[in-house]
Amino acid sequence: MTTKSMDAIMALCKRRGFIYQASEIYGGINGFWDYGPLGAQMKKNLREAWWQDMIMRPAWGKAGPGGKSVRCVPLETRIIQHPKVWQASGHVGGFNDPMVDCRETKNRYRYDHVSVFVPASGDAGDKPLFAFMKDSASEAKQQKKAEKAFGQVKVVALTTIPVANFAKVLGPDAEKVGTLTEPRQFNLMFHTYVGATASEDDKAYLRPETAQGIFVQFKNVVDTTRVKIPFGIGNTGTSFRNEVTPRNFTFRSREFDQAELEFFCHPDESFEWYKFWRDFRMQWWQSIGLAGENLILREHDKDELSHYSQGTSDVEYRFPFTAPGFGELEGIAHRGCFDLTQHQEHSKTKLEYFDQEMQLKLQGEGKSKEEIAAKSKYIPHCIEPAAGLDRGVLALLCEAYTVDASRPSPELMKFHPRIAPIKAAVFPLVAKDGMPEVAEKLHAELSEKFWRVGGVEMDEKQSIGKRYARMDEAGCPFCFTIDGETLTGQTVTVRDRDSGQQQRIALDKVSAFVSEKLGM
C-alpha cells in the first residue's frame, strides 16, 4: 500500500473547490475550514445519507435484536444550552484544569498537582525551589536535593508560589531552574455571553457535542411523540472544541459538524443493541465508499472505557497522515444510563421511562408487584453512535483520491455515486452539427430529475479530453457524450469515471441509468 500525498489531496481540494481555509484573505484562522461549492454539496450528501439511513429508514430497515423494528426520530437542538447542561454532562468539571509546561523537558503538569520542597525556615535565598509530582520518581530525587540545600524542608503547593518566583523553581524533571511556564487554562469549551451586557453572570458555552441536546429533550420527545422504547433520537449540527493543536487539515477542527444518534433501550437489551449499532455503523461507512482495508472497527480495551460504559468501539480510517495508524471517524458507545441520570439529578426532573409493554408482559408472567414496578419503570440505557461529518468528508476525499499515471489525466476522485457532488455530466463531442442542442435537452432532463441529490453539468467548451479530466477531478461518476451516432441512432456514450470505459446506451435510457446507479 502506498500512502497518498496529503499535500496533493489538499491542493486538489483547493483547486476544485472542495475545501478552503476559513477567512483566508485575512490570513486564515487556526482550526477552521470552509467548504467550497463541491465540498458543500458533498458534505450535504453525506449528512443526507446519514439522515436517511439513521432516522428515516434506520439501519436500512433491518430488524433489531429480538426481531424488533428500529424506530428513530429527528431532533434539532441549539448550540447554546443552559450552562448547567455542561456541568451535568461533566464537560465543565473535566476540562478546566490549568497546566504548567516545562520548557526544558517538554513535560506538562496539572498546576494544582505540582508540589514544591521549600526550606522549613522559609527563605530559600538564591537557592532553587524543588518542584515534584507526588508519588512519582521526581519526589525522592527532589527531596534529596532540597534537603541537601536547606536541611529541614516542607512541602507547599505550587499554586502558593507567586508566578514571579517561577524563575527560581526547578521543574520536577528538569536540570535547570526556571523552566516552568506560567499556568495556563486548557479549557476545551468555547465561551460566549448571552445578552448584550456580557457580564460574567451571562457566561455560556458553545456545545462541545450535539448529544447532550438529545438527553436534555428526552422527556419532551417521549411525552409528545408516542415513541416507545426501544427508539432513537438523531441530532446533527455544529459543535466546538478549543483543540490544543488543530492539525491535519480538517481532521481536528475547532468547529465541526456531528451526526449523533442516541438509541434508548431497556437495560437488559442494551448490550445487544450496542452490538447492533456497532456493526451497522461499520457497514454503513463501507456502503458509501470506505470499503477497503483502510477502514476498521476497533473495540476499546476494558481500561480505555469510561467508568459508566459497558463497551465502546471506534470506526477508524487510515488517513494518509495517520498511516500506518488510524484516526477516529465515529465512536459507538454504550453509555448506560449515565447521561439521563446526570441530567435527572442536576435538573431535578424525573427522566424515567414507564414501559407499559414491559408491565403487561410481566403481569402476564405472574411476576410480583415489586418486580413489575422495578422493571417497568427505569432510566433507559443508551447506545450512542456519534459520527464526525467533517471527518467523514475528509476520509471520503482521501479514499477517493486516486493517481493513475497511465491515464491522460492522472488525478481523479472515485466517489461513491451517492456521495459525489456532481452526479452526471453531458457533453456534445463537438460544438456543432446539432450536438449542443441534443446535449442541452438531455442536460435539462437530467437536471429536472436529479437536482435534489446533486449537480448535473453541461460543458461544450474545449476538447473532450479536458472535459472528462475536469469531471474526473470533481469525482463525477458518469459522463454522457452526444456524438454523430446520437443524431442518427438516438444513442449516447456513457463513460465510466473509474475505468474510462465507454458503452453506448439509448438516449432515452440515460435517466434510468443514472437512477439505477444512484440507487434511487
Next chain:
RNA sequence: GCGGGUGUAGCUCAGUGGUAGAGCGUCAGCCUUCCAAGCUGAAUGUCGCGGGUUCAAAUCCCGUCGCCCGCUCCA
C-alpha cells in the same frame, strides 16, 4: 505550548538587494467526431500580514499570522 520547515498567480514552483516570472489550470477565438491535443490571444499578484534597515526589499532584520512535520494534549 515547544522545536523544525514553509508562505511569490487558482495549482505546482523559479526568482539572494535593482522593471515580479514559468509550467499547468482558467477565459475568449479558431480548430477539433472520444480522453488535460494544436494554434492565437487574454485575465489573474499589496510576493501571508505589520514594522524596520536601505537611494532601492519578494530578497536583509524584528514582530505577527497561517499551513506542514515532530513532541505535547486530546472527556
